Amino acid sequence: MIPIYLDNAATTQVDPSVIECLQKVMSEGPANPSSLHHRGRYARYSVERATEQIGQCLGTLLDQPGGDRLIYTGSGTEANNLVIQGLSKVHHYIFSRIEHPSVLEVGKWLQKQGKSVSWIDADHNGTICLEHLDFLLSSDESPSTLVATMWANNETGVLQPIEEIATLCKAANVRLHVDATQCVGKIPLNLNEIDITSITFSAHKFHGPSGIGASWISGGQTIEPIMFGGEQQLETRPGTEPVALIAGMGQALAVACSGLDQVTKHCLTLRDQLERELLIRFPDLVVQGVGVPRLPGTTCISFVGADRQSMLMALDLEGVACSSGSACSSGSSPPSHVLTAMSRPKVEIDSALRFAVSKFSTSYEIDDVIDRISRVYSRLRR
Numbered sequence: 001m002i003p004i005y006l007d008n009a010a011t012t013q014v015d016p017s018v019i020e021c022l023q024k025v026m027s028e029g030p031a032n033p034s035s036l037h038h039r040g041r042y043a044r045y046s047v048e049r050a051t052e053q054i055g056q057c058l059g060t061l062l063d064q065p066g067g068d069r070l071i072y073t074g075s076g077t078e079a080n081n082l083v084i085q086g087l088s089k090v091h092h093y094i095f096s097r098i099e100h101p102s103v104l105e106v107g108k109w110l111q112k113q114g115k116s117v118s119w120i121d122a123d124h125n126g127t128i129c130l131e132h133l134d135f136l137l138s139s140d141e142s143p144s145t146l147v148a149t150m151w152a153n154n155e156t157g158v159l160q161p162i163e164e165i166a167t168l169c170k171a172a173n174v175r176l177h178v179d180a181t182q183c184v185g186k187i188p189l190n191l192n193e194i195d196i197t198s199i200t201f202s203a204h205k206f207h208g209p210s211g212i213g214a215s216w217i218s219g220g221q222t223i224e225p226i227m228f229g230g231e232q233q234l235e236t237r238p239g240t241e242p243v244a245l246i247a248g249m250g251q252a253l254a255v256a257c258s259g260l261d262q263v264t265k266h267c268l269t270l271r272d273q274l275e276r277e278l279l280i281r282f283p284d285l286v287v288q289g290v291g292v293p294r295l296p297g298t299t300c301i302s303f304v305g306a307d308r309q310s311m312l313m314a315l316d317l318e319g320v321a322c323s324s325g326s327a328c329s330s331g332s333s334p335p336s337h338v339l340t341a342m343s344r345p346k347v348e349i350d351s352a353l354r355f356a357v358s359k360f361s362t363s364y365e366i367d368d369v370i371d372r373i374s375r376v377y378s379r380l381r382r
Helices: 016-027 038-058 076-086 101-112 130-138 162-171 243-258 260-281 308-317 337-341 363-380
Strands: 069-073 092-096 116-120 145-150 175-179 198-202 213-217 298-302 352-356
Touching (some): 038 069, 038 243, 076 101, 076 198, 076 213, 092 130, 101 116, 101 145, 116 130, 145 162, 243 260, 308 352
Parallel strands (some): 092 145, 175 198
Antiparallel strands (some): 069 213, 198 213, 298 352
């Protein structure tokens, strides 16, 4: 049985050109960008070249003194922690209830520390309620507030109204942090056209290497370190920069952005094919967020009448890799906090699985996986 990988919202296959890039940088010898000798200077050049690639893809200049900057981290989770905990002089935090655990748990931790924290509701489609955010902002009397929300949901693929959120935050004179982990490299972004304080992302979500994430910070913002022990990256994030991983991230994002239109059409076609055929066979299935804009390749389907964990394990035995929720919490498999925040019925929450295609997925695989899912669901729902 040929394995079929449909868990690309968790991590993606590394692009061949990225593997070549990693091999090239690693084969060139020792690389510490902080060293002053010629090897160190060459390593610094590799980092700066990758940073320029990333800036071009994000529509931002990263070489201006005092301007926008990029802070490299070990993951998207670390990047979110760094920004939320590190942005200076924040007295009140506003988080949405559908955030990734790397944001949600920081909010809960801040609350336990006695910080002022508010939570934005979501509607039944998985979209943040702008009216509730507006209410929270209009009743906010804090001298400094940070709103933290995601651009695309990691479980449902639902795209959030970031432009409208940014407009509300600007009008209230508060800062906005956006977890863009699921959408960088998947949808067009131009950070010069929207008022955002910071975004975070991770290379392994767009066919880059694992172990490298980044925080983009708009000019004029101060970030305090949350780790100590080195002066790298303007004393914001200590530790020797992983030159090969940074170069791999730059290459991966450049490849993703250069073929974005074609990949978007490809993934959208496959996602729609999967949803359409399954709904023809099983009309009782529920596609979450189907009525609002979503990422082109991600779908969350509730197999009503079956248990999500049983479905997940049975599909794994059928050679299908998918997910029952966030990859950061699926090991313990608690009920989805996202679907719970959306006020979905319990039967939908208990039966929801996430599938995500990529540019490497094929129509043949989708035809095959539809048959495999149908066999498993027909058996388990009885």
